Amino acid sequence: MADPMKIRANAVGDSTEVKVLMNHEMETGQRKDAQGKAIPAWFIQNVTATYNGKTVLDAQWGPAVSKNPFLAFKFKGGAKGEKVTITWTDNRGDKRTDEATIA
Amino acid sequence: MISIRRRAVARAGALALVAVVSVAWGQGSTVDEIAKYRQALQDGNPAELWEARGEDMWKQPRGPRKVSFERCDLGLGPGVVKGAYAELPRYFADADRVMDLETRLVYCMVTQQGYSDADARKSPFGNGNERKSDIEALVAYVTSQSRGVKMNVSLDHPRMKEMYALGENMFYFRGGTHDFACATCHGEDNKRIRLQDLPNLTTREGAQKAYTTWPAYRVSQGELRTFQWRLYDCFRQQRFPELVFTSDASIALTTFLARNANGAAFDAPAIKR
Amino acid sequence: MNARRRKLLKQGGGVTLFALLAAAGWITPGEAAAAESWNKSAFDTHSMDETMKALGGSAPVPSKDITFFSTPDIAENGAVVPIGITSNVPKTESIAILIEKNPNMLAAVFDIPAGTDPSLSTRVKMGQSSNVYALVKADGKYYMASKEIKVTLGGCGG
Numbered sequence: 001m002a003d004p005m006k007i008r009a010n011a012v013g014d015s016t017e018v019k020v021l022m023n024h025e026m027e028t029g030q031r032k033d034a035q036g037k038a039i040p041a042w043f044i045q046n047v048t049a050t051y052n053g054k055t056v057l058d059a060q061w062g063p064a065v066s067k068n069p070f071l072a073f074k075f076k077g078g079a080k081g082e083k084v085t086i087t088w089t090d091n092r093g094d095k096r097t098d099e100a101t102i103a
Numbered sequence: 104m105i106s107i108r109r110r111a112v113a114r115a116g117a118l119a120l121v122a123v124v125s126v127a128w129g130q131g132s133t134v135d136e137i138a139k140y141r142q143a144l145q146d147g148n149p150a151e152l153w154e155a156r157g158e159d160m161w162k163q164p165r166g167p168r169k170v171s172f173e174r175c176d177l178g179l180g181p182g183v184v185k186g187a188y189a190e191l192p193r194y195f196a197d198a199d200r201v202m203d204l205e206t207r208l209v210y211c212m213v214t215q216q217g218y219s220d221a222d223a224r225k226s227p228f229g230n231g232n233e234r235k236s237d238i239e240a241l242v243a244y245v246t247s248q249s250r251g252v253k254m255n256v257s258l259d260h261p262r263m264k265e266m267y268a269l270g271e272n273m274f275y276f277r278g279g280t281h282d283f284a285c286a287t288c289h290g291e292d293n294k295r296i297r298l299q300d301l302p303n304l305t306t307r308e309g310a311q312k313a314y315t316t317w318p319a320y321r322v323s324q325g326e327l328r329t330f331q332w333r334l335y336d337c338f339r340q341q342r343f344p345e346l347v348f349t350s351d352a353s354i355a356l357t358t359f360l361a362r363n364a365n366g367a368a369f370d371a372p373a374i375k376r
Numbered sequence: 377m378n379a380r381r382r383k384l385l386k387q388g389g390g391v392t393l394f395a396l397l398a399a400a401g402w403i404t405p406g407e408a409a410a411a412e413s414w415n416k417s418a419f420d421t422h423s424m425d426e427t428m429k430a431l432g433g434s435a436p437v438p439s440k441d442i443t444f445f446s447t448p449d450i451a452e453n454g455a456v457v458p459i460g461i462t463s464n465v466p467k468t469e470s471i472a473i474l475i476e477k478n479p480n481m482l483a484a485v486f487d488i489p490a491g492t493d494p495s496l497s498t499r500v501k502m503g504q505s506s507n508v509y510a511l512v513k514a515d516g517k518y519y520m521a522s523k524e525i526k527v528t529l530g531g532c533g534g
Binding site: 015026028030045046054055056057058059060061062063064065066067069070071072073074075076077091 | 413414415418419455456457458460475478479480482483484485486487488489491492493495496497498499500501502
């Protein structure tokens with residue numbers, strides 16, 4: 001399984017601010033190796049964030065998102081101690097789910 | 104005849120002045136925009152991913168002897184990580200050698216964890232998923248524990264004085280195919296390569312700002328790079344022979360630059376282009 | 377007929393082509409799941425028109441209610457360009473980032489459920505200096521704002 005994400009979730013007023021760092025090469029498929037062969041595309045295609053079973057963000061990404069992607073967003077609700085879960089899946093079918101406690 | 108030429112010279116001078124002013128103006132706002140770019144990167148530094156991996160690695164039993172790093176003495180006692188980087192390099196009596204962080208980590212890997220010297224020093228600089236570097240992750244973790252601590256490299260020990268002098272010598276030593284020294288690029292104010300400003304490492308301020316921001320996540324490589332890497336890459340760009348990982352030469356230069364940064368708060372792992 | 381395929385067909389309606397291909401062993405179940413929820417044609421376009429067609433929308437209208445934040449004018453390295461977008465267009469459903477001069481224009485699409493701020497930031501790769509578009513879908517219609525970002529070093533492997 002891929003390396004874990006780093007998720008920070010903070011209660012700000014009546015909302016929750018989420019910042020995520022994901023571990024992923026996000027290979028575009030444009031680069032060539034030393035032999036001149038194209039390095040195959042390998043990138044996160046879907047990202048879903050949930051809170052209390054409800055989807056708070058749903059994204060589709062292409063390889064133009066930077067390596068080791070960063071994402072920041074905010075949603076209404078969430079209290080200290082509750083959990084936010086983030087899942088990504090990539091074009092190879094690899095998947096990673098991590099959760100963070102709202103601080 | 105003379106008066107026409109004088110007028111032409113005056114006009115040329117005026118145009119040149121305007122050109123200089125507009126270039127300076129352009130450079131000023133470009134510099135501002137790049138500062139904004141660097142600022143925008145600060146939040147959410149992928150270096151944190153290396154820090155997390157390094158912290159796990161520090162606590163994990165590893166190597167043929169299945170020992171963790173928690174007995175590794177970085178200068179403040181076995182297993183003490185907080186503030187250790189701000190006092191490195193230092194002289195270690197058990198190894199009878201002045202060591203920087205990376206050299207000390209290799210020492211612990213060999214003497215405590217049972218790795219061979221060759222294995223411990225293999226592939227210190229990572230390359231994506233195909234070649235991950237344990238050293239880089241460990242450096243990220245250990246240095247993160249000195250964030251905010253004032254640099255405090257001591258030259259009390261005679262061997263430290265020696266290393267500092269050697270490092271200073273190396274800084275000004277011209278060599279390689281291009282006759283470059285570190286000082287060639289880093290010995291004056293306002294130098295740059297393309298749009299990359301070069302810090303003047305001969306001033307206290309320049310040395311402080313430069314040393315306290317390594318290791319760093321280097322956006323152009325998508326990797327966390329350490330100070331050993333930074334020196335290695337400078338040598339490469341100077342067309343010098345390869346700077347061997349954890350060699351005395353690398354430690355001497357590090358001692359010189361780290362000591363010159365004394366007094367400034369350490370602020371890494373940082374994020375750079 | 378293999379067991380997995382039989383099970384899928386028994387489930388009846390809703391068995392997609394991808395699921396069948398997975399059952400037949402032609403693609404992995406992971407790849408099937410990925411293919412179903414990822415709009416491949418939208419990520420393969422080279423112009424605003426093509427992208428809008430793939431997203432199933434009409435030409436976007438410029439809107440001053442869409443703004444960029446923490447997005448510099450110059451990126452020191454095109455591999456990592458921070459982009460922050462806030463949409464004050466009422467009933468914003470999704471926000472997408474398009475980079476005009478990239479090999480493929482669409483970088484990312486974010487669906488914003490009710491209760492989530494129509495404001496987010498991420499980082500993208502830019503191959504060269506280019507216009508960047510923030511494309512917003514609100515109440516079924518499309519809106520956009522653009523910003524020119526200069527890149528001093530290409531972000532696609534150079």
